[in-house]
Amino acid sequence: MLIVLVGLPGSGKSTVGRQLARRLGLPFRDSDHDIEARIGCSIREFFEREGEAAFRDIEQEVIRELTQVGPCVLATGGGAVLRPANREQLRRTGCVVYLRSAPEELFRRLRHDSQRPLLQVADPLQRLRALYEERDPLYRETCHYVIETGRPSVSTLVNMVMMQLELAGVLQPRP
Numbered sequence: 001m002l003i004v005l006v007g008l009p010g011s012g013k014s015t016v017g018r019q020l021a022r023r024l025g026l027p028f029r030d031s032d033h034d035i036e037a038r039i040g041c042s043i044r045e046f047f048e049r050e051g052e053a054a055f056r057d058i059e060q061e062v063i064r065e066l067t068q069v070g071p072c073v074l075a076t077g078g079g080a081v082l083r084p085a086n087r088e089q090l091r092r093t094g095c096v097v098y099l100r101s102a103p104e105e106l107f108r109r110l111r112h113d114s115q116r117p118l119l120q121v122a123d124p125l126q127r128l129r130a131l132y133e134e135r136d137p138l139y140r141e142t143c144h145y146v147i148e149t150g151r152p153s154v155s156t157l158v159n160m161v162m163m164q165l166e167l168a169g170v171l172q173p174r175p
């Protein structure tokens with residue numbers, strides 16, 4: 001089974017995804033990690049050198065591959081839903097969970113983070129609000145379930161995702 005996490009930068013896709021995979025005994029894959037292995041530098045450097053469109057081309061290839069490697073928990077990058085082909089591929093092949101977070105919460109988590117290329121601007125909170133406006137409808141269109149991430153800790157969120165998947169019959173209930 002393929003479980004896919006989507007959401008804005010800082011929503012916890014990588015952190016929650018890793019713990020969720022451990023709890024489920026599934027491999028964990030992070031599309032940004034595979035992209036960095038392929039380009040041989042950080043995503044931030046690649047954005048600066050080659051631009052966003054070149055990044056999106058590689059991201060689309062990596063997503064297509066990772067949705068075909070067998071059962072795993074897949075953390076995507078925040079912009080994975082921008083391309084219709086990715087939205088269609090993720091929704092068709094996986095059980096897609098949207099980790100929804102308010103831009104203000106994401107700003108609190110990421111204000112000291114220098115590795116997210118889209119947030120290296122004078123007003124990152126304003127940028128996060130704009131990204132939310134643009135992408136929230138795309139995450140909703142792609143996902144099967146929405147999980148609110150505002151207050152819960154990472155381990156509580158892992159439990160919430162597991163409970164949601166059990167209720168939906170995607171996961172067997174735990175004894």
Ligand SMILES: Nc1ncnc2c1ncn2[C@@H]1O[C@H](COP(=O)(O)OP(=O)(O)O)[C@@H](O)[C@H]1O
Binds near residue numbers: 011016157
């Ligand atoms: N539910 C949460 N509560 C508090 N901090 C969180 C939560 N989820 C993620 N974080 C923190 O926010 C930062 C970004 O998380 P990350 O998993 O990299 O997000 P993403 O992969 O969605 O961009 C990390 O420092 C992580 O520890």
Ligand SMILES: O=C(O)C1=C[C@@H](OP(=O)(O)O)[C@@H](O)[C@H](O)C1
Binds near residue numbers: 008014076077116
């Ligand atoms: O939102 C985006 O467009 C991006 C989010 C990043 O992943 P995270 O969501 O893990 O930060 C990474 O894929 C790249 O910097 C582009």
Ligand SMILES: [Mg+2]
Binds near residue numbers: 015032075076077
């Ligand atoms: Mg991530």
